[in-house]
Amino acid sequence: MDSVAGMALAINSDLYWTRFDAANSCFEDESADLLPIHILDVPAHPQSPSAHGHMQPQAPQQFSALKTLGEFLAGPNKGVWKYRLISMCQENSWSKLQITRPMLRRIVQHHEIAPDFLEVPLSFFDRSTDEEQSFCVPWTLREGGDYFEMFYTFRYAEYKGHPNEPYVIRQTGVYQKFHLKEKTCLWILVNPVPDSAAHRRVVDAFLNYQKEMEQNPLWLHCVVLASYFPRWREYLAAYEKRLLPLADTTAAAFIAEPLRVNHETLSKLRSLESHFMPTPAILQSFLDTLSELGSFSEKLLAHNCIHANEVRLFAILVSKYRRHALTFIRTAKFLQQRSNNTATLVSDTVAFKNQGVAQEQNGNMLLLTRSAVFLTVLTLFYLPWTFMTGLFGMNFFMMDQNTYRFVTSPKLWVYFVSAVVLTACTMLLYYVISGFPQLRKGRQSGGDGGIGLRQGLQRGFTDPEKSGGDGKKWS
Incomplete structure (x- = not known):
């Protein structure tokens, strides 16, 4: 062959x-x-x-x-x-x-x-x-x-x-x-x-x-x-202009004051990071092409297809493009890292703020719990007295004015039967209201009280363009 x-x-x-x-x-x-x-x-x-x-x-x-x-x-x-x-x-x-x-x-x-x-x-x-x-x-x-x-x-x-x-x-x-x-x-x-x-x-x-x-x-x-090639500087500068206000706002945020950053800010930062991320790979391919062009010019010189002076001038031009490309790569990596660090700072700031709000709510709940305990103790203290007052205040009991003895009505059993039935209906209603949704949720998730296999493996689109966006419109 x-x-x-x-x-x-x-x-x-x-x-x-x-x-x-x-x-x-x-x-x-x-x-x-x-x-x-x-x-x-x-x-x-x-x-x-x-x-x-x-x-x-x-x-x-x-x-x-x-x-x-x-x-x-x-x-x-x-x-x-x-x-x-x-x-x-x-x-x-x-x-x-x-x-x-x-x-x-x-x-x-x-x-x-x-x-x-x-x-x-x-x-x-x-x-x-x-x-x-x-x-x-x-x-x-x-x-x-x-x-x-x-x-x-x-x-x-x-x-x-x-x-x-x-x-x-x-x-x-x-x-x-x-x-x-x-x-x-x-x-x-x-x-x-x-x-x-x-x-x-x-x-x-x-x-x-x-x-x-x-x-x-x-x-x-x-x-x-x-x-x-020169437009890469304008590209990086345009998105850096959007990054700087977000980075400065995040750096000046105070946990004790209302935050000026939120989840929308985090989304913008991640979007900027996605613009900086592919730039180094693209420019590295550009550098490889420049290197091959320089090597090929030497090969043309060996075949007497180009003068040595032209090879020298071409090498100077290629070297100029190479230096600019390396500068753009460093800039893109720096901006990507800064957008990533700022996004991390936003995420941590929002998390700390949420923790502070949760801690404040826990303190309020503790005060409410103490109040509830105090009210419960008072209720337990006065409940027997209230029960006895209500019981003897009914017409089932009377006092004989001659003998000063209590006379009990033969229909007293109606009170106890009604109380037992009402208590049973109340407990049943509570079980239906609080227990039935949990039971239904457990059945939907496979009967084991956890997340079902099919539900756990489902995954939706996260890219707006993949879910029917108008990505073609702005191409």
Whole structure:
């Protein structure tokens, strides 16, 4: 088995194509109205160079159907371009890619793209919750006989302006195929929204900065990354601005005074913590991509595809991004820890306040209990006297005025029978009122007086988006 065949077997291309065919949530149906994909070519041998000395690119083409796309790829443009950009997008960042499976298959097969590239479009799928919020397709490099292929995805913060959630986390996919002999480049850009910042900047680079692209085949990666990377500082600053008032209010709370924090404050703090938590993982993936880009520039230098000065300048730029990324990581970890500590402080403060209220209520209950004991003692002291007064005050007893003797009525038994019946009815009523709900609760929980197995294992949704929220609306 030769090395190329061994590499193909190790990649297991069938697995990627199987996942590709089964991914119903990633690609639109052929009958759907699609947003067009854009293809922009810079010809290899232009007839009329521009005034700036670079090739005049052809007009961008837009395709929304397999037939027109196939005709373009098989047309006279085949093999005559030096740089080609294929840009596809989602309708919004939580929807399907605006391309059908046959169209993407045609692009991959026509340009002989490695099947493991399918990992990139499979990361853009229709969803209603923020799934895979920190996952990024890692930098992947494949070496052919006379070409290199590289691809990855990276996530970034995007300002939305919604009052509750001003920022969202989006992702962009990048693919490049560079031929060593012809010095041609194929670029594929997967955007989360139409007309994204990366799409606009890359198109501008194709139109006006071909010299930079020719001097450094990796220069366009920095263009894409620089479109979004600085926004991480704004993202962290926006949520830190929300964290500081909550932290200051919690630190200044006094147990003896009415609290200005409650369970709603705790919920806000945990929400802020969830915004800081995935940032270090996302930026660490960004650092890995930067490291691989720096290493690959050295490899291009060994193949005489880039000048040493360009490698040095590229290394300086990568080092600058690395320092900023490390700073953002430290900031995110600090803010996550501070929000967690503040949430813990809020929880402890509320618990201490509840303990103080409970202790005060226990003191009041102790006073009431002492009063009840005093009243009970008085009742026990006077009860026999009251009973005797009531008993002899009834007409069952009379005094003979001549002999001064008590005369007892023969119907005295009516009093005792009535008292016994009334006492029995009172005890029965008390048992029904106080004992029957406990008996019914025990039966519902399995008859053992505890929590039933089914009731104990039930679990409801805690994520408002999973329980029918409008997470898609603000994507």
